[in-house]
Amino acid sequence: MRILDRYLAGAVIGGTLLTLAVLLPLLAFFLLADEMDHVGTHNYRFADAALFVTLSLPRYAYQVFPIATLIGALVGLGTLAGRSELVAMRAAGVSVGRIVLGAMLGGLLLAILAVAMGEALAPPAERHALTMRQAAKTGDTMQLTESGLWARDGDSFINIREVKPGAELRDISIYRVSGTELVSATHARAATYRDGMWMLEGIERSHVSAEGVRVERIDEAGWNSLLDPDLLKLIVAEPHALSVLGLYRYVRYMQQSEQDGDRYQVALWAKLVHPFLILAMIFVSTPILLGSARSSGLGVKIFFGIVIGIAFYLVSRSFAYFALLYGFDPALAALLPPLLFVAGALLLLRRAG
Template identity: 60%
Template structure:
């Protein structure tokens, strides 16, 4: 890579990191302010709220990274324009497309950083933050709902009332029907533990209900062959937006096996797949906006344009997500159309500029 390419790429990277450095503390204040009402509930104190805020920031950073990239490119390259460096580069023979590709090289590094943040760091910190917050507010580590988690597992209906962690369950009901003997089998286990890639049920009461009556047997411990695994059970208590792409893919397959609607998860999954292209499209869009008005616009105007485009992106992406969820639009199309719109707009502006 030539020296001038590295110079332009680092201008984009530096502007993006500066934008994140400004936006994230503001988001942190908003998160903390929204959580102030919970302080004093049970064991939840200000230190817990601060820790929850810090652990939530990686997820928010991942969500705003595309907008931060757009604003950062406008700021970084705009600083070069204000010093007439871009004018000098073009006078020396640097084409618009060379400037675009140099900025995109910086964008590739930002994409890698965003993916590590959103697919590796954020899921761990967010789940830890939610767990600590729930424990402080309720005094319990486990999450328990009114009717628990239901799943169809190889012909059996499974109801898990309490998920303490992916590998430790409490109060499990398993309902099966033996068509050959016309017998309904109800199995209740007080606990289930995942050890050595197998489930172990403990303290079991098994009832066999048929025309001949009810037979009840008690078993101290037995194995349980199930499609469910700790990774899937951790997913059921998490927001799909917080999960890494590979976990979403596994859960979508699991829901397909169980003949359940995975539309919400598919929309989020495909949004994650096209996420790198969205970030690069922001840099592609920033370059013609900047070069088309580099002499007449100041930093405030560039920030306003970046924020306006960010709001537009949010509205468009949310609209297509709702179309997929409410009207059955293909999740792939719902995810790919927003970045395609921005890329098409950028290419049109670059053509006019060229």
Template identity: 60%
Template structure:
């Protein structure tokens, strides 16, 4: 029986890898098509667009992994059903529960692969691709924010106008209010660099405003003890979907301390945490579809059903995400409800075919 379980698990894994092998080139084509308009601008050439496409693919692979798993399970197990192998297994006493367990065994390995791609490969590749694209288009790696990046740093208010890199900042304003002394200290630094010892401000103009008047002080450089570190600034310039789970968690804590809305990041965080559950639920959904059709349905209809279920899942998950952002639904509930709904539907189908 263990041999049969491995055989079914390999079918699921093989079908999923085959599906990814078809989907990723298509996704790469669409990414490249979006970049064509930028080709020829400044130093951005076709080779740069191809590199950007290649570095963007891991994130898209991670995003479509659950749907690829669903279609792959339908292809892999469907091939066995078409050759009557599933029927023979069930006639020999191989229960539906064992078939589900074998499929989920392959799903665990696939979920592990998806986590590795989404947490290790994709964030690094995506950030590198964006840096190369910005550098080619503008000749500089500076990330200019429209209104600057604001943060509450202990009892100071910090405004960073330009984040050149996680360790290099430009045009920094620091406002400190001392209520006991009745004074305001406003510091402007042309730049800041991060070293092992911490931040160092450069070309500083500091004004102290009090009842006695205004005192102005200028310094070439000074140490800056701040809770802002390169790891945190690294996630500031990246969309939530591009961040690893730990980066999202760290940024959510930071935004909560700064009394800012962390809703989009919380939705993305729980979506990533539950991503392996989603991958397994897609296999669970595929099995009753296969058992219900057995030998009567060809490969084309199965793929079509898989695509429809994938589209339906995307619409349901996006609906819950918008409800969480607009109406205050708990992000954990918004992330876990779509898999639960589809697993419930799969259990209902299993009762009919089992």
């Protein structure tokens, strides 16, 4: 049975990789076409757009992995069905459950690959892509480190320790230089974005000159900066640019500061469920193949797989929005769609078996 399991797993893995090899170039083409609208803005050139798309592909590959697995399983196992190999297996006494188990072993390896891509590769690549594009389009550079967000704004270097939702910053340091010499160092306790500019609060500013250092304290002052809230939100706290650990830490921070972190909880649970979703898609593909092995060709099965994949995407997104709008449990919103599809697949498998 081990040889049979490897054979079925290999068919699923090969079909999924083939599907990704078709889907990703198509995604890259559409992403690049969308980026062409921005080419020519400041220093943003075609090569920058191509690099941005390349760095964004791991995230998109991670997102489409479940649907690619569903189609890939239909392609791989459908090829076996087309050569009557699945029929021969069942005639030799191999149960439907054993065929499903062999296919799921391939899904397990694919799930591990997806987790590695979604945790180790996609988040840093996405952050670097966003930073690179912003630098090319505006001339400003930003960098996230353990000491917070570092950015350059003209002749100033900025360090922001906390970026909070609602256009609010905490613990801001602004270092203004002239050439290689420090001109002033400003520290602000907080900043809020109002009327198109930042308002700094609790300011302590040190002016550096040949005569010495002069310190002044100001309760509140305006600060004109190219760092607007939308940019900070994009770079710092977009859920798709965070790993599971990053989302968990951010959710904990939101809870400890008594803020609304539902959006990040939904994203966290979606990532936690993602590997099991890949296995669920393989499970769903099996009754499509076994239930219609004699009545339809591979093309029809793949069509049904695409329809099911689109339906699942719409249902899962709907549950995510319901969780945000109506306060549903994020874990339930993430788990219920795949459970419903697996339950439907079980019913179909009972009929096929």
